[in-house]
Amino acid sequence: MMSNTTQNPQKIKCINPATLEVFKEVEATDPKVVPSIVDAARSASKMWGNIPYRERAAYILRARQYLLSHIDEFARAITLDNGKPLVEALTAEIFPSADLMSYFANNGEGFLKSKDVDIDIWRLFGRKSSIEYVPLGVVGIISPWNYPFSIPVGTVVAALLAGNSVVLKPSSATAYVGKKIEEMFEAAGLPKHVFNHIAGSSEVGEALVNSRPDKIFFTGSTVVGTRIMEMCSKHLIPCNLELGGKDAMVVLNDAHIEHASSAAVWGAFTNAGQCCASIERVYVAKSVSEEFIEMVTKKTKTLRVGNGLDPSTDIGPLTTKTQLDIVKKQVEDAIKKGGKVLVGGRSLEEKGGWFYEPTVLTNLHYSSLCLREETFGPIMPIVVFEGEEEMLKLVNDTPYGLNCYIWSKDTKKAKRLARSMRAGTVCINECVYTHAIPATPWGGVGASGFGRTHGEIGFKEMLVPLHIHTNRITHFKDIWWYHYSEELYTRLKKITPHLSGRLTSKLMAIPGLISGIFKCRKI
CATH class of the missing domain: 3.40.309.10 (Aldehyde Dehydrogenase; Chain A, domain 2)
Known part of the structure; x- marks a missing residue:
């Protein structure tokens, strides 16, 4: 597929689509080294996910400040590489990214809070359930050339603040903007291997998927997105796909x-x-x-x-x-x-x-x-x-x-x-x-893909919901434990209609449950 770059194994030549002139060369990543990059990111994610949220947010806000201190430089880079007017580089790329960085830095901690779950009658037996949100680990991001700054930056920021390490593979058609993103996060002083930038053709993207990160976020065409999903399925890797549209x-x-x-x-x-x-x-x-x-x-x-x-x-x-x-x-x-x-x-x-x-x-x-x-x-x-x-x-x-x-x-x-x-x-x-x-979810249905980025919904795409169930009364054995017997079957049969009904009906099952615990022998 022709783009505004030409490539050899070592360099990507970036071409200004307005003049067709080469204005920069970017080092290409050897696909063979991508697995080791993902492995290093996985090791770094264990440390990164355990530091306090406010410390992670401080890194992101430093990256934001670097961006705002170099607005003209970043706007020019986006226009050179992608072709959009300078005004659009500012309004559609830089401003949304800076706003999103601030939004997630200030609100993401609330999205991570654990939540108690109402488990109905089981609370009366000393049981409690809660949902905690834990990082995925390594998030692989394959981003497009049409919005080469705002799309990847938004996904990277959410992934990092959620406690994941990131491997970003930008489109080779806008490889220079990818390097500017790397520069921004380097300036923030992120710990080594927490943010990783790889560059190159589709072979590099395939190497990223085949290196088995914990989730892939892809933005691009429906044809390529389908191929990414097929590759992910071979490794049972979940993916988030933001694909084409005909709005x-x-x-x-x-x-x-x-x-x-x-x-x-x-x-x-x-x-x-x-x-x-x-x-x-x-x-x-x-x-x-x-x-x-x-x-x-x-x-x-x-x-x-x-x-x-x-x-x-x-x-x-x-x-x-x-x-x-x-x-x-x-x-x-x-x-x-x-x-x-x-x-x-x-x-x-x-x-x-x-x-x-x-x-x-x-x-x-x-x-x-x-x-x-x-x-x-x-x-x-x-x-x-x-x-x-x-x-x-x-x-x-x-x-x-x-x-x-x-x-x-x-x-x-x-x-x-x-x-x-x-x-x-x-x-x-x-x-x-x-x-x-930044507060509203972004994504589509059908051939436009699935999953969401942005907002609380998008932030939680970067997390695994962990259900923690606790029994605080440990001197009684559950009625459904071994040994089984005819008496147990009869008792369970009698209380089953109540247990599967409304709360008032479930309360009627409590005497049967309690007596069963004492009368049916357990090992």
Whole structure:
């Protein structure tokens, strides 16, 4: 798969997708040494998981401070490696990461607190149950190139604060950003082997999975995610998969059209459309469709495509040549099937990089690739609908289920519709950005994967729930212990209906249990 890097066994050449120039070389990791890196991480995890939470948090806050003290440097590195404009490097990568570091440092300790479990009648017999949360051990993270900083940093921080050691394998397409992440955590002074960075091709990622960490977190395509899951299954390693999306935006007839049209333009074209949560399908009510399409067309024409290092650039290049080719293919397919191009529709080779015009399409056949397959590029397909039933059928007609977006002034109606949409997140009068909210879970259903990151739910993906059950009365033997007898069977048969009923019914079983303990002989 072509990317903005070229590789040999020793070096990864990082290429700026806006200029196609090599700007940095990164040392590649030999796949053969990955097992020893995982082993070292496992040894380090035992120490790391036992230090007080506030000490772990202090390391993360030092990493945060280093990031904030070098904002321009990190923003430039992200733009050079990925292509997104500097503003997006700040708002979509650096700010969310700094916010998440602070959020988990301040709240994660509460997520780790043990919880008592109400075990009903068994409490009367001196029994107690609690759930404690213990670290997994070694967490392997394989991260993507579209958000090469914020996605891995968020997962790394949660894993470390939960008491795990980490082995991070960033995408080779944005290897330089991976090195900057390593630099940030090194500056925090983390103990040796607690955070580990490996770089290279898919062979390095496969070596990580086959080295049997305690869990794999993968963000990327559905095709590769399926392969990762297959590899994990061979070793019985659990995995968390955040995969592709084909997210739909719905514009109802009572929507604020001016607001919705601006959201559609940003949601479809931010990061050149290379976002798991990008608006890749727009369904607009017929009664407002002309006004909406006219506004979208007008606003899209004003967007400035160029090198992300230029502060006035709105849309940068595609990060990889592969993505540019996919965009070209989908637009050509749409046109061939009768689709109409309202804006854009061509690549911009004259700019010297992997650029493509922001493109708005209408009059689309339902089989068009831009409606059926993930695009990951600056295409906005617009489809007109007439009723709620038709709209919901169109929205859910996809194997993916990451995000959906509804525009309506009637939030009660919008919430009702949201519950019928197959997705991990549904936004009302908002789009795309919720990955940047550290307190809310992120993930999807279906071909968009399973498991969650962020929030308390995501934090607990980094932990093993340990059930501890205690019997504080040890001078009585349980009625179901050896030896068995006909008398025991008769007694148990009599009290079983009560034990499996309501609390009042269970209380009626207590005399039978107590007498059985004394009368049925136990070894």
